[in-house]
Amino acid sequence: MSAVLIDVWSDFVCPFCYLAEPALDRVAREQADSVQITWRAFELRPDPEPLLDPAGDYLRDIWSESVQPMAAERGMTLRLPPVQPRSRLAHLAAAYARQQGRAAAMHTAIFRAFFERGENIGQVAVLIRLATEIGLDPCQFAEALSAGECLHLALEDEETAHELGISGVPAMVVRRAGDGFERAILVEGAQSYEVIMDAVGRVARGEASLPEPPAE
Secondary structure, three states: OOOEEEEEEEOOOOHHHHHOHHHHHHHHHHOOOOEEEEEEEOOOOOOOOOOOOOOOHHHHHHHHHHHHHHHHHOOOOOOOOOOOOOOHHHHHHHHHHHHOOOHHHHHHHHHHHHHOOOOOOOOHHHHHHHHHHOOOOHHHHHHHHHHOOOHHHHHHHHHHHHHOOOOOOOEEEEEEOOOOOOOEEEEEOOOOHHHHHHHHHHHHOOOOOOOOOOOO
16 A cells, blocks of 8 residues: 555544544554554634633533534543633644654643543643653743744644635545645544545545635
C-alpha cells in the first residue's frame, strides 16, 4: 500500500472528536508502516463568538441523543463537562507537543481531562500539568504557551481548513504522501475504523478527489 496521510481537524471541546480517537488510534497502531496521522486545530467557537451554556438544553439534548449512545457503543466514558472554555490555548499546547513528538499523548490527555474529569482545559495551570504528565518539560512548555510560540501553527491549520471548505469537526482529509489536498477524500464525523480504512484504501489506489469548497 502506498504511504497515506490523514490530516484530522478537530476541537477539544467537541465530544465527537474524542469519540473518533479510538478508531484513529487503531489505524495508527495497525497501519504504522503505511499511514501517518496528523491532528490539526479547528476552533468551533473562537473569541468573540459566544460559548455554549453547559447547563443549557442544546448541549444536554445532543449528549443524551447522540454523544452518550455513541460512547456506550464504543465502550467509552464521557461526561458532559461543567464548563465550556475557549479551546485556543489547548490547541497551542497540542501544537507544541506535536513539535516535541508527543502529539498523540497530548491529544488524549486533553480529551480525557475535559470529557472524563470535567477540567477546564482553557486554564494554563491545567495544561501545564497535562504536559508534565506526558513527559514534557513544564518550564519550557509554560514559556512556549505564554509566548504564543505555536500560534502560527494553529492559525495555519484553521486557514487550511477554511480553504478546503471544512466547516465542522471531526474532519479527516485522506491523501497519498506527496499529493496535494486536491487529490484527497474527506471523511466527516466520528467514523468507524472500517470507514476510515476504506478511504485509506481508495486513496492508496488513486481513487480520490476532494470536492470543491463552496464559493464565497
